[in-house]
Amino acid sequence: MLLKSKQSYDLTEAAVTDEAVFYNRRRLLQQMGFLGAGSLLASSASAGLLDFFSSGDKPAGPQFQQAPLTSIRSPYSTAETMTAESKATGHNNFYEFGLGKDDPKANAQGFKVNPWQLTVSGAVNKPLQLDYDALFAPELEERIYRLRCVEAWSMVIPWVGYPLATLLRQAEPTSAARYVAFQTLHDPAQMPGQGNRFLGGGIRYPYIEGLRLDEAMHPLTFLAVGVYGKTLPPQNGAPVRLVVPWKYGFKSIKSIVGIKLVEREPATTWNISAPNEYGFYANVNPQVDHPRWSQASERRITRGGLGSDERIPTQMFNGYGEAVADLYAGMNLRKYF
Template sequence: MLIRSKQAGELTEAQVTDESVYRNRRQLLKQMGFVGLGGLLANPSQAGVWSWLGDDKPEASLPERAALSYQPASPISDPLTSESKVLSYNNFYEFGLDKADPQQNARNFRADPWRLQLSGLVEKPIELGFEDLFNFPLEERIYRLRCVEAWSMVIPWVGFPLSALLAKAGINSSAKYVAFETLYDPKQMPGQSSRMFGGGIRYPYVEGLRLDEAMHPLTILAVGVYGKALPPQNGAPIRLVVPWKYGFKSIKSIVGIRLQSSQPETTWNRAAADEYGFYANVNPQVDHPRWSQAQERRITKGGLGSDSRIATQLFNGYGAEVAGLYSGMDLRRYF
């Protein structure tokens, strides 16, 4: 469950992934008419390709986050990504397209009060308020996060198994899938009300898992990171973490979880089905239509030359635990 495998495939500083890889998904949005690439390049201090080059700096200007009580993870061999990088390098289009935008534009986001509703094919619908989210037994899970854009991090999340919440509701025998929905609040999330600022994708952001994926012990709902409550840019107050799938499956700031019999729509699959499949399992043998998935840039502290390029592992290295979920499936067809 925790990361214990040795990091493999490290290359030299000169082999840092080309800048173009990180702009490719935004190039899709540009082709759809939503992103002005010149605008992203006009201010290098705000451009995502530059934000990871800066030195690792503390977040003195950000609000304090509450410390959490949890069962700590065992030590691991993989170097953790620095906390400041985890908090400052994000895809969260509700707060802007650039990696640095969420940290800057979510400063006034309010996660309390909150309402998370669990509904659909359950015996007992559940509604959780902000304080309820922290009443589950919390544990630290140190997971690799692999973005579809070919970068990765190693992050110490704090949370609880999604299965614990679903079990409380009582799962109806006809339930086959779990659908998730992000908060829709354009006043707090400016990207939701701007085609340019939010990339033009349809909001609210929605995601989904097959029920057996949702019930797997590795699948968690995270309420914290680095021992403290999640900040807004990382999906406060509660987000999904599915470590063997590309990062866009791990939906943030969840307000709705619904069990249903049919496969739910998902945001990126809806936007470009030939590029972002429903399953989105990490697979180095299935390239994105516009870039290779064979390798990734592992972000540690950031800063020029401090990161490395490594080989991507099938199921992000969690194959021993999850490969059985896809026995007999054509992973190229069901990508």
């Protein structure tokens, strides 16, 4: 086995911070003109919609029902203090449901995940079509991973799922497969941000992401179907999402409907929107700052509470370097950021 239950990245930190983090990408979108007051005031209808998605006083609606999952504890887990479930499920970036950190939880509770279809296609010998139940067919593991957002906040989250490699091996990649492209569900009726440039920040939908094939096949790369022992809530990417713990969080695409193996490097959503700020690789790297803020440290969100903020140093590859550094041997990580 590549990793043991205790590794150099398995640090113990009782970080206790609150939820007050700086919305850096929101400011980027404002600079791009998608969140500007003048643009919103030009359309009272759009202004009203944005008020709905930004207001803390949102009308009550149906609550998404999670189901318990049975899993085994994985030795790939960190021993760090876990983030409280209420924080991990209430503080999210998922612009399909709004721009504020609390918008996805408030606005996605009516999201329908069953029926669902996930396809694996492209340069494979055995294309796959998985319905909702099939997503849960492999043996499930609980993996407690660090999650590092590009906005310089982090969490420690217990995901439930299985290695992405489990699925890819079933599809039998051909010799032409060098990259893996991913796509989120495109359904503006359910995901209002996809149909409104103000609510969704003006990025191009559906959301797309990609990995090199060796990254996708790495044992740490995980398909999550649950969190905190239950099926995923919609704000965390129900019914199935990617988790790549050594990369910034925007690489871990949510609500996946398409996985395609391809020969050339695929386009990715944030790289299209701001190529000088969000590279294809997006490896956590404290030595390479974002153009508008430092990546040397991060705010760890655990239980939260006023006055409890604590910044911790950011680790190279988010602390998983012992396992993944060889993937990038000889690469200029400042150029290939």
